[in-house]
Amino acid sequence: MSLLALGINHNSAPLEIREKVAFSEARLQEALSDARAHTKIKELVVLSTCNRTELFAAYDDDNDADSEALGQWLASFHGIDWLALSPVCYHYQNSEAVRHLIRVGAGLDSMVLGEPQILGQMKTAYAAAHGFGSVGAKLSQLFEGGFSIVKRVRTETAIGANPVSVAFAAVSLSKRIFSRLDKSNALLIGAGETIELVARHLKENGIANMTIANRTLTRSQLLAEEVGAKSVPLDAIAAELVNADIVITSTAAPIAILGKGTVESALKKRKHKPIFMVDIAVPRDIEPEVAELSDVYLYTVDDLKEIVEENKRGRQNEAYNAEKIVDQGVQAFSRKQLEYHAVDTVKALRQQADMLRQQELERALKQLAKGDEPADILASLARSLSNKLIHAPSANLKRASAAGRTEVIPLVDELFDLGEYKSIDSEKQ
Known part of the structure; x- marks a missing residue:
């Protein structure tokens, strides 16, 4: 599932356009329901303030057409022409959507650099969407992870010192x-x-x-x-x-x-x-x-x-430090998202190992009940368990090698951290 952030703000659009696409609190639930009914989005959070209207969405597929459809819905919902709105809209996908959310929450994208109110507004928007049932696992990870990084920015820099809004x-x-x-x-x-x-x-x-x-x-x-x-x-x-x-x-x-x-x-x-x-x-x-x-x-x-620009000049050094934390946060978030791809396989691997362990443990307990020598039982248990654990990967690795799929070998070396053992084996030869 991919992420998308689409919207307009004080930098991209004049007030005359921003006020046309602002969401009132009274119509928020209607908007969330309508967007999910008329687009392919699975999850949605709407952030609407005096300086920005932004939609944070999760899709099944990574497709530029999805941002176009969401933008068209935004225009249609407010009864305006998408051709007039599209030139002032911006959209970010996946890691760039993550970066945008963090920068917005940290006040790095605000008219008044570092202003703290936007974080509270984001939390309110997220809570409202969660309450209406339009937030699932993907946006939950995005917002909760984003808020955590914003907290780092606020505590490790002086971007919010002497609050200006x-x-x-x-x-x-x-x-x-x-x-x-x-x-x-x-x-x-x-x-x-x-x-x-x-x-x-x-x-x-x-x-x-x-x-x-x-x-x-x-x-x-x-x-x-x-x-x-x-x-x-x-x-x-x-x-x-x-x-x-x-x-x-x-x-x-x-x-x-x-x-x-x-x-x-x-x-x-x-x-x-x-x-x-x-x-x-x-x-x-x-x-x-x-x-x-x-x-x-x-x-x-x-x-x-003009007043805002004066404020920005006084906070540029802190903004530079804040951007470095944002970069670190985006990289960490992206790594964590990639790790989710391996979750099902890791679970299956653990289940398989647990099943083999249980089988060997039951066999060993039966031998102990019969009065066999404990030391022999432990040796047999360890030997049998290790043989069963490496049997399937060993057999499949040999088949892959025989089929000419030698690219699998370095992957197995990395997966099982075999470099040290291969060098020991080479020295013996």
Whole structure:
């Protein structure tokens, strides 16, 4: 069975395309079932974040046509043209798919180099697919093995030191716009992991007041209590905008929740005091037309790339060390996968040896019961067992040699480690 990783990310595709193929949590089980029903894949994990949508799959055969079929399914599921999606898609097979998964989990493929959130998102995606029954032995080996190597990267390098994320980049940009956050009011929309990070970063930077709006009020209340903020429902956003200097949003809503009209109305009540907005969501939470308003400074995830580049330059040395660990991990994983090919034969070999051992042991016990000399019985047992163990390979080796299949001989030498004994035999001659 072969492995395949197919997807798009912030490097391969613009936001306008990424948001079209994002998977909502509500449709994830449907997607996993639909993909297995309409392609030849046996196992599937879907990873969907603001910067990437990726499919990790296991197939029976190693075939490039499988990646084409999976890509066509991805486009069809989201109702878009595969011809438009295919130029921005990438796909990796087998060891390169392993390498890609590890690099993604270690933050080496992230917009913010070394960011730690992606590993948690991968673990969540893997657990969800496992719960839906779309993970078997192959993807289990891939993800569990990959997570183990990512842990090495995180513990043996400083790639994740001084955590920097898209959330951190958004707050850093806020500090550039407002020299003193202790005089600014922030409105955060959403209550997921990204908004949690934003809230903590803002608190650490002394934000004056913070309000968190979310569809599920219970969740936003918990976060609000933690960071000393106010919690409101989504339908209160319009009212809260009037006092918001900073708006950072990251929800899983399928359509924009903040339109031009709502923002324009808030600006009038603010007497056109500027609002700084960062839309981290994919699909976008804020209508692009909002950027047309003269008193609004609207940024998307793609606009954070300058800050991200600064972060990358500071972590390149650690990234180099991390890549070496990734190389070692991929090689070790590939060796382990190759070892699986021999598992059935090794089991059969052990079963055969155990059967012969049991036969000789029973014969020896009967001789002992009859009162035969123990030393003679042990000698006979050892001689008979070794003869039976080497009988079949010896006979088959002679037949192969007689048939001209001499290439088998060095393989047997290697298999049974006979080099030393052959040299001893040569010296005697």
